[in-house]
Amino acid sequence: MKKSLNTDMREAMCKYEHQLKKENSITLTLPQTFAFKDHDVFVFDNLLSFFRWDLHDRQVKIDISKCTSANYQAVALLIPYIWHLVSKNCSVSVIESEDGEDASSMWRMMGARGAVNVLVSKNQNFRGSDFKPTIAVRTEDDFKKVIATSEAFTKDFNVEYENTLRYILSELLYNTMEHGFAFYKFKGHDTQIPSLAQFTYYKTRNELQFIIADLGMGIKKHIEQAYPGQESDEAAIKLAIKPQVSGTFANTNPYKAKNNAGVGLFISTNIIRRLNASMHILSGNGLLHISPRDITGKTLTNSWPGTFVLVTINLGGDPTLQLHKLMQEFRAEAFSEQQQAEQKESNNRCYLSITNEFGSYAEYKPAAIKCRDNKIFPAINSTKDVVIDFENVISAPHSFLSALLASPIKSLGMPAYKRIKFLNTPPEIRETIDFIFDENTG
Template identity: 30%
Template sequence: MTTQITFQGILGDRQLLNFFKGRNWNDNPSGPVEIVIEQGLHLSPWATTLIAAYGAWLHEVRDVDVHIDYDPSSPTGKFIENIGLPSALGYDCEIPIRRNYVPLTKITTSKEIKPFIDKTAELLDLDDSELADALKYSLTELLRNVVQHSKSRIGGFASAVFYPTKGIVEITIADIGCGLRHSLHEAYPEINRDEKALRFALLPHVSGTFASGNYGNMKDNAGLGLFFVKEIASRAYGGFFLASGSSLVDVWGNKDGSMGKKYVSAERGGWRGTFAVLQLRKDSIGEFDSLLQTCRDIAAEARKSDKEFLVDFLDETPVINGLHVIQVKEFDEDVEEAAKIRDDKIIPALIREDLVVLDFSGIRAATQSFVHALMYKLFKDAPTIKSCLSISCADNASIQAIKAVAAYAAAEEKNVGA
């Protein structure tokens, strides 16, 4: 009996978060699978890349026959053929060569990375050298993660599309492998949830190659790949989605130069493996060498002292099972109560390696003394702060106070060790 797996409606960039939350990928279909692309469906490159990886995994790993049903005369059907989805699913068909499109490409070895990147740069025909450099750098880092760490039996699928009228390049890379949590867990045993793995993976100097005791003392270039991609996207007013297992993080750059970030938890299983969607804006990249140097400077500062860089600031409080949310407004500027909640609730939760969010909603310009009472001891003594604690909904003045307390804790630690 054939199992039909249907995709319908609009699957554009704005639908990615809800799609991730609600999509139930059938990992164990009975009999052959027919992937149905309904007429009127709007597909973004990220959607076709996920479908390609999923279909290839069903066929190559689950040994299931996979077919695709679509209308080749429709706009969606033409896009599907231009992006190479039928070919990725094993159909013997010619992919039309289209300017601004890089069709779905399977990457399984390191030797295949550079040829794909060169092809991408050529086909996208970018006339902006800074955007081209950012694209090549980001693609290299993302694909290297697939080859070196994913343990994906199908490798990874990558695609790229340049939208000239918007000046945006969108890159999607997806694998169905072990996922970030599994990849990091051996070196970092404290990473026992997908949400922790996502947060941790975006920090500077985090790599599955090194033990957790070496955090901040690794070789200069170790564990900078995803951190650099995140910084490049956000500092150039772009976007970066990274999903693994049951969790997704959405990072974007605001016009004022600040970074926005939020986490989404899947309600129906998530993604078996890891996928990334990177959006770069041509008019916001600026001078790439300078942008890259800024990223290196941040990483260098993190090596000196990681306290400030371990603070995970979120635009909104995520909805995640088992999350401990502390509403800071309930004890606003009460330093005694702040210290009590820190000792009685926050530190025990962090010791248990639970996820904790300090929600600063309604707090305007938290004072240094209040933040010190609430957080100094956390920065100084809590070993799991880098993977378990987040700050949500803080205004800029409060953020600066938190960063100052983190820096002060780091300075005190350095003086003690001197």
């Protein structure tokens, strides 16, 4: 049969595109060591520096053959990375070495050679070793598969332990499915990019480690739907683990049942603190480490575009643990913490979104004066901090900003630098504000 002109043209275009990608080929070489820890110190920044998130329409070769010291959960992150690259129209190949206990053998054990197939055919999942479960998570069935997998690891331990782990896992899976989903265009259709779950049991340490990773919008962007103006990813993650804090509230129709109470991470992180366990939550460039000893936050140089949670649990933990007792305690704690938080929030912070108050062109001076007198001064007088958010503001001239800020700054003097904070300020607005500060604090 004769091919139509259209088909010929399409084929020619495809060939041309392929050729272009090839000419534009890049090789990313996995370093010799690729793990979360180096000599017992966590090195998330090193690990994240490998990923290049700006590549598109290129042939990308990922050379893992030189990596001789790796960790399964770290290597597993290459899977969502490959999904990301494919979603940006890159063609991806992985260069492996033939033998040895290295990243290449881990790659094969996880069944990760099928990464692109799993992405493009929605009923496919990884066919790796049962001992290194690696699961793409999109549906309820995948959810159940992950839970069943974790039970296979803990079935020889006490039932409470099994339930506790199941609890944490469910919460993390719900979060990734409800808040961390991502899509890309495949053959013209919106197609889901799955989340990833990977488990490994480390026998010598009697430790189970797992990771749940996604390429979704990240915690900051999600939680800002209900709590706008977060200062950083780190601040957003710290907020997310508080009781009754959920990014879903703002979208909830008041006539519909509330589906999210905002307690999943609060309870999970508290359980982790009672077990011989640790959890890292990484989203954007924010990192939060939860351990029995303390909770510490960090802002990294490099980032992950969605969210991943890494959990390590020592399975030789407390045999007397009782999940329902823990839950009772947490509920009481959540209640008192929530009350304190509400008081603190209403006492200490007045949040002002310039776009909500004035639109993206904040230029009308009388409106600035009204806002200053009705909101900013009363906040300052009642010792609140004022947080002013310039997100999506296109223009705010000097006369407008001066009407809004000059007298509050003058009345505060130097403490104005601490009491009035600015978020998402475009550089020229920042300049103007600095100018107003100079003029009024001298």
